Amino acid sequence: xxxxxxxxxxxxxxxxxxxxxxxxKTTDLQIAADKIHDILLSVDELVTNIxxxxxxxxxGSIEIQLELQGDSLIVFxxxxxxxxxxxxxxxxDITLPLEKRPIGGMGIHLARHLMDEMQYRVTSSGGNELILxxxxxxxxxxxxxx
Amino acid sequence: MEIIVDQAxxxxxxxxxxxxxxxxxxxxxxxxxxxxxxxxxxxxxxxxDFSQVPFMGSSGLVALHSIALMMRGESGINLEAGWQxxxxxxxxxxxxxxxxxxxxxxxxxxxxxxxxxxxxxxxxVHTDLETAVFSFR
Numbered sequence: 001x002x003x004x005x006x007x008x009x010x011x012x013x014x015x016x017x018x019x020x021x022x023x024x025k026t027t028d029l030q031i032a033a034d035k036i037h038d039i040l041l042s043v044d045e046l047v048t049n050i051x052x053x054x055x056x057x058x059x060g061s062i063e064i065q066l067e068l069q070g071d072s073l074i075v076f077x078x079x080x081x082x083x084x085x086x087x088x089x090x091x092x093d094i095t096l097p098l099e100k101r102p103i104g105g106m107g108i109h110l111a112r113h114l115m116d117e118m119q120y121r122v123t124s125s126g127g128n129e130l131i132l133x134x135x136x137x138x139x140x141x142x143x144x145x146x
Numbered sequence: 147m148e149i150i151v152d153q154a155x156x157x158x159x160x161x162x163x164x165x166x167x168x169x170x171x172x173x174x175x176x177x178x179x180x181x182x183x184x185x186x187x188x189x190x191x192x193x194x195d196f197s198q199v200p201f202m203g204s205s206g207l208v209a210l211h212s213i214a215l216m217m218r219g220e221s222g223i224n225l226e227a228g229w230q231x232x233x234x235x236x237x238x239x240x241x242x243x244x245x246x247x248x249x250x251x252x253x254x255x256x257x258x259x260x261x262x263x264x265x266x267x268x269x270x271v272h273t274d275l276e277t278a279v280f281s282f283r
Contacts, residue, residue, distance in 0.1 A: 012170075041255075
């Protein structure tokens with residue numbers, strides 16, 4: 001009952017339907033409004049990275065799965081772009097001089113900051129799977145239990 | 147993304163860039179291109195109206211920063227630069243919020259993106275167009 005799936009073409013025009021999907025399903029799941037924005041921004045940033053830096057203009061698809069487990073929302077992002085583990089991207093070091101700064105990484109940094117957990121694995125079909133966890137997304141439910 | 151351009155006169159001439167729709171990776175370069183076109187036509191001060199922008203991703207921040215640099219006569223940032231964009235803001239931070247681009251009515255989600263990245267320190271935010279226009283001196 002709490003699992004929602006969307007498949008998108010790897011194209012920037014798909015970001016609007018992506019956000020509509022995340023917004024609609026998280027609202028249906030009664031997730032708190034501030035948490036919805038965090039999830040929305042994280043998914044938008046990471047899917048943008050998959051499109052721009054994973055597929056790099058090549059045809060491909062991205063699968064987004066939202067799953068409510070207890071009071072945590074789990075987001076699965078799956079693609080068949082060349083293997084890339086965003087969890088290994090070092091956080092930006094603001095003490096480094098400009099010329100030594102890593103290029104990019106803003107979206108990954110935002111997602112790391114906004115989500116409680118981020119895991120990466122290679123799927124059995126050889127694709128990328130990123131698993132994001134946002135905890136305590138159901139404040140109303142928690143309040144009812146008190 | 148729809149972009150509407152208007153002009154206003156406070157103590158100085160100001161261009162108003164009114165955006166309608168989400169600002170994301172699919173359209174941020176269009177916003178920069180419009181600002182560049184306006185700069186080449188003489189615009190040096192800009193209010194960007196966010197009243198009708200429900201969502202902004204990090205690409206939108208790159209657009210804002212690029213436009214702010216452009217309005218003060220510096221070359222725009224490398225769109226692929228990511229965090230380097232924020233590095234180049236550091237000398238701006240020493241001067242406080244820059245005085246060339248001001249924001250009007252960012253919605254809560256846009257404000258949150260600005261706050262999360264510390265970009266709110268670099269842009270004055272106004273809730274009233276007249277006040278925003280007359281804030282340029």
